[in-house]
């Protein structure tokens with residue numbers, strides 16, 4: 001089976017390519033600009049440049065590759081940047097998804113879209129797949145719009161919502177909550193971390209495995225795929241410091257009001273993952289297990 005991934009240079013994309021190759025799938029990784037993946041071209045792996053805002057390029061790549069499955073992971077993901085530059089955010093996250101789906105309908109058989117806990121308002125947690133969508137920032141709004149586009153698909157489709165992904169990138173230096181805490185404390189830098197938000201942080205390799213399970217089962221509809229521990233960012237930071245034997249006194253507990261950020265964050269998200277566990281056999285690591293895997 002041939003799988004085409006958009007945004008393959010990103011944190012999830014890198015690990016998804018890796019997991020698919022280990023499971024002997026044929027993978028076409030695509031991303032904006034040159035390849036930043038640590039794999040050599042082979043019968044099983046190729047890379048193509050694909051900017052999802054370029055309609056002609058999407059048509060060309062999808063028609064030439066005719067992949068069985070598209071995993072659409074590319075997005076403008078920096079939440080504050082999305083708030084400051086809504087036109088670009090909409091162009092990538094909404095119009096890019098619209099165009100990709102048009103061509104996926106013509107040249108592929110099944111599409112999986114990556115969405116987020118930020119489609120929810122954060123007034124309660126954990127969220128289930130059928131809870132009402134009420135995003136509180138522009139990033140979340142565009143992901144909600146892209147989800148609505150998926151619902152119109154003429155080929156089988158699935159939406160995977162995930163939450164606060166962490167792990168080591170295979171290449172590059174893009175940070176996530178754990179890498180940021182670990183690196184700051186290793187350098188002796190004090191950090192402020194909020195304790196009035198909740199998430200179910202997701203170890204990136206678990207997410208990649210969850211998506212592979214979806215491909216194997218050709219699962220359709222919406223799935224919440226995240227970690228199983230509901231934690232505040234402050235708790236995550238303290239546990240990270242504990243695990244890596246770093247100086248916890250550098251961590252200051254604060255509330256969201258301390259930060260003036262362009263984009264509002266939903267307070268309490270995090271997922272009920274029982275559907276994915278029951279229907280897919282998804283089995284995520286605990287937060288500590290994720291840290292352990294990062295340290296190996």
Ligand SMILES: NC(=O)c1ccc[n+]([C@@H]2O[C@H](COP(=O)([O-])OP(=O)(O)OC[C@H]3O[C@@H](n4cnc5c(N)ncnc54)[C@H](OP(=O)(O)O)[C@@H]3O)[C@@H](O)[C@H]2O)c1
Pocket residue numbers: 006007008009010011012013031032033050051052053072073074075076077078092096114115116117161162163164165166174
């Ligand atoms: N990370 C999280 O905590 C989290 C949580 C919930 C949902 N998600 C969703 O999961 C998906 C994967 O996220 P991630 O963590 O892997 O984020 P990421 O590391 O930021 O990856 C996103 C990728 O999309 C690429 N991209 C941006 N604009 C593009 C364009 N016009 N054409 C093609 N590619 C483009 C980026 O390219 P460059 O690398 O060149 O910038 C990047 O490689 C996203 O859809 C995100 O919304 C992530």
